[in-house]
Amino acid sequence: MERDPRVCVMGEDVGHYGGSYKVTKGLATKFGDLRVLDTPIAENSFTGMGIGAAMTGLRPVVEGMNMGFLLLAFNQISNNCGMLHYTSGGQFTIPIVIRGPGGVGRQLGAEHSQRLESYFQSIPGIQMVACSTPYNAKGFMKAAIRSENPVILFEHVLLYNLKERIPDEDYICNLEEAEMVRPGEHVTILTYSRMRYHVMQAAKTLVNKGYDPEVIDIRSLKPFDLYTIGNSVKKTHRVLIVEECMRTGGIGASLIAAITENFNDYLDAPIMCLSSQDVPTPYAGTLEEWTVVQPAQIVAAVEQLCQ
Amino acid sequence: MALSHLAASASRSSSLLKPLSSALSLRRPISGDNSPLTVETSVPFTSHQCEAPSRSVETNPKELLTFFRDMALMRRMEIAADSLYKAKLIRGFCHLYDGQEAVAVGMEAAITKKDCIITAYRDHCTFVSRGGTLLEVFAELMGRQAGCSKGKGGSMHFYKKDSNFYGGHGIVGAQVPLGCGLAFAQKYSKDETVTFALYGDGAANQGQLFEALNISALWDLPAILVCENNHYGMGTAEWRAAKSPAYYKRGDYVPGLKVRISWFVETMVLLSCNLLVLELCETVDVVVLL
Numbered sequence: 001m002e003r004d005p006r007v008c009v010m011g012e013d014v015g016h017y018g019g020s021y022k023v024t025k026g027l028a029t030k031f032g033d034l035r036v037l038d039t040p041i042a043e044n045s046f047t048g049m050g051i052g053a054a055m056t057g058l059r060p061v062v063e064g065m066n067m068g069f070l071l072l073a074f075n076q077i078s079n080n081c082g083m084l085h086y087t088s089g090g091q092f093t094i095p096i097v098i099r100g101p102g103g104v105g106r107q108l109g110a111e112h113s114q115r116l117e118s119y120f121q122s123i124p125g126i127q128m129v130a131c132s133t134p135y136n137a138k139g140f141m142k143a144a145i146r147s148e149n150p151v152i153l154f155e156h157v158l159l160y161n162l163k164e165r166i167p168d169e170d171y172i173c174n175l176e177e178a179e180m181v182r183p184g185e186h187v188t189i190l191t192y193s194r195m196r197y198h199v200m201q202a203a204k205t206l207v208n209k210g211y212d213p214e215v216i217d218i219r220s221l222k223p224f225d226l227y228t229i230g231n232s233v234k235k236t237h238r239v240l241i242v243e244e245c246m247r248t249g250g251i252g253a254s255l256i257a258a259i260t261e262n263f264n265d266y267l268d269a270p271i272m273c274l275s276s277q278d279v280p281t282p283y284a285g286t287l288e289e290w291t292v293v294q295p296a297q298i299v300a301a302v303e304q305l306c307q
Numbered sequence: 308m309a310l311s312h313l314a315a316s317a318s319r320s321s322s323l324l325k326p327l328s329s330a331l332s333l334r335r336p337i338s339g340d341n342s343p344l345t346v347e348t349s350v351p352f353t354s355h356q357c358e359a360p361s362r363s364v365e366t367n368p369k370e371l372l373t374f375f376r377d378m379a380l381m382r383r384m385e386i387a388a389d390s391l392y393k394a395k396l397i398r399g400f401c402h403l404y405d406g407q408e409a410v411a412v413g414m415e416a417a418i419t420k421k422d423c424i425i426t427a428y429r430d431h432c433t434f435v436s437r438g439g440t441l442l443e444v445f446a447e448l449m450g451r452q453a454g455c456s457k458g459k460g461g462s463m464h465f466y467k468k469d470s471n472f473y474g475g476h477g478i479v480g481a482q483v484p485l486g487c488g489l490a491f492a493q494k495y496s497k498d499e500t501v502t503f504a505l506y507g508d509g510a511a512n513q514g515q516l517f518e519a520l521n522i523s524a525l526w527d528l529p530a531i532l533v534c535e536n537n538h539y540g541m542g543t544a545e546w547r548a549a550k551s552p553a554y555y556k557r558g559d560y561v562p563g564l565k566v567r568i569s570w571f572v573e574t575m576v577l578l579s580c581n582l583l584v585l586e587l588c589e590t591v592d593v594v595v596l597l
Binding site for chain 2: 056
């Protein structure tokens with residue numbers, strides 16, 4: 001925001017309250033009410049307003065207090081945000097960033113535990129990125145704001161408390177690049193957002209059992225970084241996808257299709273995909289745990305895949 | 308008569324390519340009369356939370372004839388588009404503006420190209436009044452590259468960025484929050500310009516409209532919401548869709564104006580009320596009913 005006066009933030013409680021997860025803390029006092037805007041609870045219209053402002057050249061960052069609430073703005077995101085660049089014959093670009101916390105939290109209930117990346121992935125014209133560490137969160141936020149394309153940045157409710165030493169200076173992460181978390185030889189595990197941590201936990205167990213998993217955080221959900229993924233598939237010949245989306249129509253489903261279409265000859269076994277159960281997320285803690293992929297399941301899947 | 312001249316002339320394609328105003332002024336020396344003329348509108352305005360503008364409007368014959376020519380051109384354009392649609396040369400949807408031309412022309416008379424206009428899918432004439440050419444209109448309607456959106460948008464997606472015409476939107480009501488976003492950007496950049504966000508009586512029942520109105524009033528945005536009431540929302544008559552047809556009052560705390568249109572003289576009406584509206588816009592935004 002310091003670097004570019006066109007950047008503004010809009011969302012519920014982003015200003016004086018500092019943000020429901022304190023992401024925008026301190027910004028309102030520093031930049032004022034016209035640049036950090038507290039909106040009423042009207043997602044459809046303030047997302048629309050953000051898109052309208054982006055059409056004129058401003059660079060708004062629109063926050064959904066929970067990504068699930070952006071379902072109310074689906075029309076604006078799909079038709080206006082995604083498609084205006086095309087339907088206007090290239091006259092308008094929409095340099096908007098839509099971000100917010102999503103994913104399954106700790107007993108937040110079904111409606112507040114939604115994974116919107118699977119619903120948005122078909123919208124033509126948008127870019128989707130999921131951050132997973134403080135380092136890539138900062139990098140992606142900056143890259144997304146500077147990008148001329150509309151970018152949806154998926155954060156995760158449970159990852160806000162992560163602490164990491166990151167560089168003070170300005171840096172950006174490439175919005176379309178996956179991250180090699182742990183190079184390996186036996187199996188490629190593709191994951192993103194919070195599941196990265198479950199995978200890394202499973203990886204410890206797997207290493208103890210003698211396996212050498214290659215873990216890739218795909219980060220770019222649309223478009224997929226098929227270059228990094230492809231190189232990994234060519235090396236290990238076995239793929240396991242671990243995601244927090246539902247199985248039906250999720251990111252994993254699209255990823256399986258993309259890998260099969262492009263790298264079928266390099267696979268020694270069918271691709272396995274571990275996803276959340278196709279149910280509304282229960283409130284009870286034990287039940288909620290069962291709907292989401294746990295490290296033990298990941299270990300079992302790798303063992304099965306590597307037989 | 309002016310139009311048959313245009314149609315029959317040998318340089319037809321070049322005159323189609325020229326913007327409306329220059330093509331017309333070359334043809335008619337009579338319309339050069341700048342002497343002032345005062346017109347009184349036939350029906351008074353009704354206002355809500357503000358003072359109605361006066362019924363007398365100052366104009367001159369040249370201006371009046373320009374308005375007439377513009378509206379007649381738009382009418383002919385829309386009827387031609389209708390024939391093309393029936394001949395299946397225009398596919399998909401084709402929403403025509405014949406009968407409503409006075410709104411576009413009258414609005415344009417009071418503002419500059421720096422002010423923004425955004426409308427729904429009935430956008431052919433608004434596009435022309437913002438400076439679009441007939442060639443761009445028909446090429447877009449028929450899906451050709453010479454169209455304003457390179458044939459990729461179609462009837463419902465006309466845009467003209469250089470004259471601040473933001474379209475051209477298919478989903479009913481979705482353009483209103485966009486329009487308030489344009490007004491926000493104008494306030495942010497301290498442009499001293501305004502945005503006209505047009506919608507129909509059908510869209511007047513959309514929730515996002517009230518959401519956008521609330522935010523605009525809260526943040527003091529220079530937005531003017533214009534309801535073009537043609538008494539039908541898609542196929543349903545107004546009285547069957549809206550409990551209260553007094554759309555100009557729906558803004559509640561926002562000033563509103565009801566303007567009756569009957570094609571020609573009432574364009575004057577729009578001219579005068581728009582000037583009032585622009586004055587009011589300094590502090591607050593306005594809802595206008597037509």
